[in-house]
Amino acid sequence: MSGERPDTRLVEGGRRPEWTQGVVNPPVWRASTILFDSCAALADACRHNADGGLFYGRRGTPTQWALADALTGLEPGAEGTMLFPSGVAAIAVALLSVLKPGDELLMVDSVYEPTRAFCRQVLAPMGISTRFYDPLLGGDIAALLGPQTRAVFLESPGSLTFEVQDIPAIVAAARAAGAVTLLDNTWATPLFLPALALGVDLSILACTKYVVGHSDAMLGAVTAAPGHYAALRQTAQRFGQHVGPDDAALGLRGLRTMGVRLRQHQASGLAVARWLAARPEVARVLHPALPDCPGHALWQRDFTGASGLFSVVLAGGDAAARAALIDGLRHFGIGFSWGGYESLALPVDPAALRSATRWQAEGPVMRLHIGLESVEDLIKDLEAGLARFRAARG
Numbered sequence: 462m463s464g465e466r467p468d469t470r471l472v473e474g475g476r477r478p479e480w481t482q483g484v485v486n487p488p489v490w491r492a493s494t495i496l497f498d499s500c501a502a503l504a505d506a507c508r509h510n511a512d513g514g515l516f517y518g519r520r521g522t523p524t525q526w527a528l529a530d531a532l533t534g535l536e537p538g539a540e541g542t543m544l545f546p547s548g549v550a551a552i553a554v555a556l557l558s559v560l561k562p563g564d565e566l567l568m569v570d571s572v573y574e575p576t577r578a579f580c581r582q583v584l585a586p587m588g589i590s591t592r593f594y595d596p597l598l599g600g601d602i603a604a605l606l607g608p609q610t611r612a613v614f615l616e617s618p619g620s621l622t623f624e625v626q627d628i629p630a631i632v633a634a635a636r637a638a639g640a641v642t643l644l645d646n647t648w649a650t651p652l653f654l655p656a657l658a659l660g661v662d663l664s665i666l667a668c669t670k671y672v673v674g675h676s677d678a679m680l681g682a683v684t685a686a687p688g689h690y691a692a693l694r695q696t697a698q699r700f701g702q703h704v705g706p707d708d709a710a711l712g713l714r715g716l717r718t719m720g721v722r723l724r725q726h727q728a729s730g731l732a733v734a735r736w737l738a739a740r741p742e743v744a745r746v747l748h749p750a751l752p753d754c755p756g757h758a759l760w761q762r763d764f765t766g767a768s769g770l771f772s773v774v775l776a777g778g779d780a781a782a783r784a785a786l787i788d789g790l791r792h793f794g795i796g797f798s799w800g801g802y803e804s805l806a807l808p809v810d811p812a813a814l815r816s817a818t819r820w821q822a823e824g825p826v827m828r829l830h831i832g833l834e835s836v837e838d839l840i841k842d843l844e845a846g847l848a849r850f851r852a853a854r855g
């Protein structure tokens with residue numbers, strides 16, 4: 462598809478007639494073995510290894526191709542998308558598709574913790590070194606790019622602390638030094654940040670979050686700019702990465718409504734964030750659309766929206782006072798994987814995860830995901846929670 466606006470692409474993406482056979486939703490094709498008509502047909506299929514041809518279950522069926530195709534359509538200029546069984550698998554294979562022993566990786570210091578662990582525990586023993594960099598470093602990252610630097614990894618906004626990065630400046634510096642750029646785009650999705658249009662080479666999504674959108678499946682995806690898809694595809698195939706057709710169908714179902722859901726997450730999230738920012742028990746709200754958030758001006762410049770995930774720095778108090786707040790909430794679950802229709806509250810400790818920068822807070826930190834419940838109910842719930850926090854803080 463070309464030229465259509467994002468909501469149209471969400472509805473129409475991947476629904477090629479040869480895959481749907483006239484059914485609105487691409488059907489679930491369950492397959493391991495694919496049968497060939499003859500030895501000659503088998504030999505022909507082996508020679509081609511093309512996208513979109515039935516070959517063997519691990520290479521997918523129209524169900525997985527439809528989801529990959531729809532995701533490619535969301536990133537104008539993309540060459541293709543590979544699916545993965547989780548967001549972490551997508552990150553791991555994307556990194557291994559560009560790095561080899563002896564290379565150096567520049568990694569943002571506000572990165573999702575399992576990505577940091579992958580660098581330390583998988584890449585380092587392979588002879589691939591990682592240097593962590595300040596998320597607020599823009600074009601000055603040029604000074605860190607050396608002859609061994611093969612890739613720069615961005616995540617904007619950062620996990621837990623929500624610093625917004627200067628993506629175009631970092632991409633320009635990386636490109637000048639011959640390094641590949643990878644961006645974890647899970648928070649904004651391509652709807653609020655078309656990453657490839659900003660020059661990013663590999664755009665990574667934990668589809669587990671807003672694409673699936675209903676907290677009932679794990680999925681990841683990497684969408685590649687021209688020139689980067691072949692290596693990504695080959696690495697994914699070598700590692701045997703495969704997504705089950707039922708999970709792909711759940712991803713497709715979620716994707717169709719991602720636009721309306723994200724707009725509601727944005728509106729409700731902003732209403733709750735603004736309400737919290739005005740409360741005396743709150744020191745700071747780390748939400749890219751609020752001026753307190755480091756990099757807010759960059760969010761205004763580069764993003765077209767904000768999703769429903771942000772952090773709250775409480776004013777004073779300790780972990781026990783934070784637990785008094787969170788444990789008694791009626792409408793917020795306590796759990797990790799956000800992006801579903803439900804609200805979540807999570808105690809977090811971002812300072813412990815830093816290595817290149819220091820991160821300091823005025824009190825304990827809580828990450829919130831604002832779901833699709835009525836904002837009035839969520840605010841009433843948080844108001845009672847802040848009263849418990851006040852009492853426990855003393």
Ligand SMILES: *Cc1c(COP(=O)(O)O)cnc(C)c1O
Binds near residue numbers: 573645647648
């Ligand atoms: C959740 C998350 C991931 C990992 O996704 P999984 O599907 O849970 O493996 C990666 N990056 C970010 C920013 C996330 O929030």
